[in-house]
Amino acid sequence: MSQDFLPLNGTDHVEFWVGNAKQSAYYYQVAWGYELIAYAGPETGVRDRASYVLQQGKIRIILTSSLQPESEITQHHVKHGDGVKVLALWVDDAEKSFYETMSRGAKAHTQPTVLSDENGEVKIASIHTYGDTIHKFVERKNYKGVFLPGYKPAKSSLTVKPVGLKVVDHCVGNVELGAMNQWVKFYEDVMGFKLLLTFDDKDISTEYSALMSKVVSNGNGYVKFPINEPASGKKKSQIEEYIEFYHGAGVQHIAVLTDDIEHTVTELRSRGVDFLYVPENYYVDLIERVGKIDEDIETLKRLNILVDRDEEGYLLQLFTKPVQDRPTVFFEIIQRKGAKSFGKGNFKALFESIEREQALRGNL
Numbered sequence: 001m002s003q004d005f006l007p008l009n010g011t012d013h014v015e016f017w018v019g020n021a022k023q024s025a026y027y028y029q030v031a032w033g034y035e036l037i038a039y040a041g042p043e044t045g046v047r048d049r050a051s052y053v054l055q056q057g058k059i060r061i062i063l064t065s066s067l068q069p070e071s072e073i074t075q076h077h078v079k080h081g082d083g084v085k086v087l088a089l090w091v092d093d094a095e096k097s098f099y100e101t102m103s104r105g106a107k108a109h110t111q112p113t114v115l116s117d118e119n120g121e122v123k124i125a126s127i128h129t130y131g132d133t134i135h136k137f138v139e140r141k142n143y144k145g146v147f148l149p150g151y152k153p154a155k156s157s158l159t160v161k162p163v164g165l166k167v168v169d170h171c172v173g174n175v176e177l178g179a180m181n182q183w184v185k186f187y188e189d190v191m192g193f194k195l196l197l198t199f200d201d202k203d204i205s206t207e208y209s210a211l212m213s214k215v216v217s218n219g220n221g222y223v224k225f226p227i228n229e230p231a232s233g234k235k236k237s238q239i240e241e242y243i244e245f246y247h248g249a250g251v252q253h254i255a256v257l258t259d260d261i262e263h264t265v266t267e268l269r270s271r272g273v274d275f276l277y278v279p280e281n282y283y284v285d286l287i288e289r290v291g292k293i294d295e296d297i298e299t300l301k302r303l304n305i306l307v308d309r310d311e312e313g314y315l316l317q318l319f320t321k322p323v324q325d326r327p328t329v330f331f332e333i334i335q336r337k338g339a340k341s342f343g344k345g346n347f348k349a350l351f352e353s354i355e356r357e358q359a360l361r362g363n364l
């Protein structure tokens with residue numbers, strides 16, 4: 001077996017570029033239970049932006065907004081609305097990660113750079129992926145600070161109650177019609193990922209719309225990127241709606257892992273996080289479809305949690321509504337009980353639910 005030229009330790013962080021990072025940070029603290037751990041902005045000597053670093057388990061979300069009208073961040077926000085700019089990957093050697101991918105056809109965003117402060121140094125380098133999204137390689141083995149040089153430790157000004165989120169499970173990209181295979185090839189050729197799964201429009205279609213999806217994974221399986229593209233249907237697919245409102249390809253959803261989905265979802269619902277509605281009839285023949293499960297069906301039904309089984313076990317999942325006004329980025333809550341797949345058996349129920357929302361927005 002060939003050597004992995006891009007070993008990854010996992011997802012380092014996900015950075016959103018948003019219109020009002022201060023208020024977004026409040027939402028993720030109060031509703032989602034993320035703890036504020038660091039901040040960069042005018043008070044710390046950063047003149048053009050404010051960034052809030054939030055953490056729960058090993059998940060780190062950075063919320064950044066611009067302080068200037070002409071900046072790259074402002075332009076990004078004008079075009080895309082709130083969205084994911086950076087999917088950062090934790091590596092042991094940022095420079096090597098950069099040059100290995102560059103030699104295989106990556107497009108540079110940021111040359112290898114050393115950032116340092118009194119806590120040591122971090123090396124970073126970035127390459128472009130689909131749309132205006134980038135992958136940042138973060139090498140932090142010589143750093144003891146709370147996040148990155150330039151950030152100062154910060155604390156939530158209110159009591160934050162975590163909801164049990166542990167790690168990023170996978171990050172999904174939506175790309176334009178016909179572009180999926182090109183991006184799968186990018187992850188295979190440039191980043192050394194392997195194709196894990198393919199879903200075609202027969203797996204994922206409803207009366208109205210369809211999509212195709214391929215899942216790529218890095219060597220150790222810590223980083224998984226499903227890539228979706230629209231497929232033709234009677235009406236506009238949810239992927240087309242996303243592309244139209246995001247004005248291009250971008251991150252569709254971030255799946256976050258919990259080991260107690262009933263607790264996580266009960267908490268999130270009580271704090272006002274909106275989830276997609278799943279009709280009651282989904283639960284009628286659930287046990288016939290997925291076999292015996294530990295959870296009580298009535299509880300799952302009350303919380304609108306979906307279940308799917310593969311050869312290795314089962315998983316529980318549900319999806320939020322978009323977390324900004326544009327029908328673009330959302331989150332998935334997932335608990336895995338052996339299953340390593342992505343809930344293919346739920347696609348139909350899920351898409352019918354998404355289409356009800358699309359119809360309400362006049363976009364179907």
Ligand code: FE2
Binds near residue numbers: 172332
């Ligand atoms: Fe997902």
